[in-house]
Structures are given as C-alpha cells and as structure tokens.
Amino acid sequence: xxxxxxxxxxxxxxxxxxxxxxxxxxxxxxxxxxxxxxxxxxxxxxxxxxxxxxxxxxxxxxxxxxxxxxxxxxxxxxxxxxxxxxxxxxxxxxxxxxxxxxxxxxxxxxxxxxxxxxxxxxxxxxxxxxxxxxxxxxxxxxxxxxxxxxxxxxxxxxxxxxxxxxxxxxxxxxxxxxxxxxxxxxxxxxxxxxxxxxxxxxxxxxxxxxxxxxxxxxxxxxxxxxxxxxxxxxxxxxxxxxxxxxxxxxxxxxxxxxxxxxxxxxxxx
Ligand SMILES: NC(=O)c1ccc[n+]([C@@H]2O[C@H](COP(=O)([O-])OP(=O)(O)OC[C@H]3O[C@@H](n4cnc5c(N)ncnc54)[C@H](O)[C@@H]3O)[C@@H](O)[C@H]2O)c1
Numbered sequence: 001x002x003x004x005x006x007x008x009x010x011x012x013x014x015x016x017x018x019x020x021x022x023x024x025x026x027x028x029x030x031x032x033x034x035x036x037x038x039x040x041x042x043x044x045x046x047x048x049x050x051x052x053x054x055x056x057x058x059x060x061x062x063x064x065x066x067x068x069x070x071x072x073x074x075x076x077x078x079x080x081x082x083x084x085x086x087x088x089x090x091x092x093x094x095x096x097x098x099x100x101x102x103x104x105x106x107x108x109x110x111x112x113x114x115x116x117x118x119x120x121x122x123x124x125x126x127x128x129x130x131x132x133x134x135x136x137x138x139x140x141x142x143x144x145x146x147x148x149x150x151x152x153x154x155x156x157x158x159x160x161x162x163x164x165x166x167x168x169x170x171x172x173x174x175x176x177x178x179x180x181x182x183x184x185x186x187x188x189x190x191x192x193x194x195x196x197x198x199x200x201x202x203x204x205x206x207x208x209x210x211x212x213x214x215x216x217x218x219x220x221x222x223x224x225x226x227x228x229x230x231x232x233x234x235x236x237x238x239x240x241x242x243x244x245x246x247x248x249x250x251x252x253x254x255x256x257x258x259x260x261x262x263x264x265x266x267x268x269x
C-alpha cells in the first residue's frame with residue numbers, strides 16, 4: 001500500500017474526483033478526514049468507505065473559509081494525532097452551468113463566489129495545513145486540484161481559469177516558501193475523465209463526460225489514441241502519486257492529468 005497510515009484530509013469529497021480519491025487513498029492505507037459543503041453526501045461517501053473497512057471521518061464545511069480548513073486539520077489531529085497530506089480538491093464550476101455566462105455579463109456576486117471558493121479557499125487551505133505541518137514536523141504534502149483551464153482558454157470560463165492559474169502560482173511560490181520545512185506542494189490539473197455533474201447538473205451522478213457522451217477514440221480530440229476512455233481514476237492515480245512518499249522529491253509541480261497530450265497540441269492539423 002502506498003499511503004500506509006498516512007493521515008489525509010480531502011476537501012470536496014462528497015462526489016466526483018474527491019470521492020474517487022477518498023476510495024483510492026483508503027484502499028492504499030490512508031486514514032481520512034473528508035469534508036464538503038454537502039454534509040449529507042460527504043457522510044454517505046464516508047459510510048461507503050467505512051463499510052469497505054476504511055478509517056474515515058467526515059464533516060460539513062465551506063472551503064472558502066479559513067475556519068473550515070482549520071476545523072478539518074483539528075479533526076485530523078483529534079482523530080489520528082497528526083496531518084500528513086492536505087488535498088484541497090473542492091471547486092465550483094464557472095457560473096451559469098450548463099450554459100456558461102459570458103464574462104462581461106457576470107454579476108459581481110458570482111465572480112466573488114468563484115474566486116472565493118476556487119482561489120481564496122486554496123490559499124486558506126494551504127495556510128491551515130502548513131501551520132500544523134510546521135508544528136508537528138517534519139514534512140508533509142499539500143495538494144490541489146486545478147484544471148486544464150489554468151493553461152488554456154476555455155470558452156466563458158475566464159474567472160474560473162484565472163482562479164486555477166492562480167492556484168498553480170500558489171503551488172510554485174509555496175514550494176519555495178515551505179520547502180525549508182520539508183513540505184511538498186503540488187497540483188493535478190485534470191482535463192478529461194472528470195465528473196460531468198460539475199458543469200451539467202442533469203448528468204448521472206459520478207459519471208464522466210465521456211460516459212455521458214458515448215466516447216470513442218476516433219471522436220476524441222486527444223492526440224493520444226487509445227481504445228479506452230479516460231476515467232476519474234486516471235486523474236486520482238496522479239493525485240495518489242503526488243500524495244505518496246514515491247513523490248518525496250517532487251514539489252512545485254502542476255501536472256496535467258488524463259489529457260492525452262491535448263494541452264501540447266497546436267490547434268492547426
Ligand atoms: N469536472 C470538471 O469538468 C473538472 C475539470 C477540471 C478540473 N476540475 C476540478 O476538479 C475538482 C473536483 O471537481 P469534480 O469534477 O469532482 O466536481 P464535483 O462537482 O463532482 O465535486 C466537487 C465537490 O466540491 C464540493 N464543493 C463545492 N463548493 C464547495 C465549498 N465551498 N466547500 C466545500 N466543498 C465544496 C461539491 O459539493 C462537490 O462535492 C474541482 O476543483 C474542479 O474545479 C473539474
């Protein structure tokens with residue numbers, strides 16, 4: 001097992017990538033604190049993991065606040081005595097899903113909420129985690145979920161893209177600031193194989209865009225042509241690597257996951 005005994009907090013763990021990582025990390029021996037703004041659903045995720053023999057607690061929390069991250073850290077220390085990995089994965093889609101709102105029409109409160117959850121929440125997450133990791137020493141890993149939108153323009157997702165690019169900047173700066181304490185900071189930046197529910201409220205729960213759209217290699221825009229669709233697990237396995245001691249010399253990295261080379265492809269054929 002790759003996370004034997006490690007104490008891991010995952011935010012946004014009620015569904016989608018956070019839930020899949022919770023299941024994977026638990027199978028790899030992690031002891032978990034799961035948080036989400038949807039308290040009932042994150043409890044359901046925790047119950048599933050417990051039924052499979054995992055060690056897990058859950059709590060409701062709004063990850064845009066410093067308090068929610070401090071509480072998650074306290075919960076980890078209360079239950080397991082320490083914190084090894086803080087995975088800030090919670091995020092909200094660009095406003096207006098499923099039909100995103102053009103930038104110049106976005107209302108101020110929608111912009112503020114997107115920045116508050118997707119960027120400010122990540123800043124608070126790292127602060128709460130780093131304080132605990134510095135006190136307990138030595139080391140620790142802080143991980144974020146950003147997005148392909150951090151690297152390339154996605155139509156009507158400018159505020160979201162700015163937030164995710166901001167988190168990638170946070171990763172690079174904190175790798176410098178916290179490296180002296182042995183704390184590693186990294187991010188995964190997913191593109192494909194993600195929960196369609198994120199932008200499409202009517203999609204079946206925890207199904208990927210590719211499952212929802214009858215994926216085939218020929219129709220896929222990815223340069224990588226393989227006969228299997230990208231999955232949540234393809235993204236989760238990258239998070240597992242960065243969270244584990246296998247990545248003990250990896251810090252300051254923002255890793256595109258499950259994109260099959262799409263981000264490095266020139267648009268022209
Ligand atoms: N699905 C995509 O299209 C996609 C693509 C690239 C990156 N991402 C990123 O992946 C991460 C996980 O998203 P997902 O695809 O699993 O979507 P999802 O909607 O299935 O999961 C996100 C979870 O975060 C929770 N959440 C939202 N706001 C919160 C808040 N303020 N406090 C606490 N929890 C909150 C939601 O309740 C949900 O359970 C996000 O950071 C998202 O930005 C998603």
